[in-house]
Amino acid sequence: MKKQIKPLLWGIAIAGVIAIAGYGQLMHAASQLPRLVEKCKAEHLIAPKGPWLEYQKAPLVCDPEELRFLSPNDAIGTQRGIVTIVPNAQQRLLVAAYIAFSVPLISFLPFVWQFFLQRIREVANAITGR
Secondary structure, three states, X not given: OHHHHHHHHHHHHXXXXXHHHHHHHHHHHHHHHHHHHHHHHHHHHHOOOEOOEOOOOOOOOOOHHHHOOOOOOOOOOXXXXXXXXXXXXXXXXXXXXXXXXXXXXXXXXXXXXXXXXXXXXXXXXXXXXX
């Protein structure tokens, strides 16, 4: 019976590592967001100012809360990075969670297989009278 529990424990350990890695990616993306916002604001300050480009009347939007409704195809430059970084990290976290959930289930299969084989053996022994 201990042979079947060892893969389950390994599966749980691997699932924990996968979940921690997914969470780490999300935290890394969240730590990159302030840097991208500052870069966006800096781009706004060095943007060309001329009579045909009035950036002061229509400033470059760098707030992630305002940009979250914007599609990545509609954003340009650093704004595209702000728009895509958090949803991509959240999607990676979701994929990591699915994988982390399925790994222990798969590693539990040998235990279940042996359990059912033992029950079938018991039924066969009961039928044959052993």
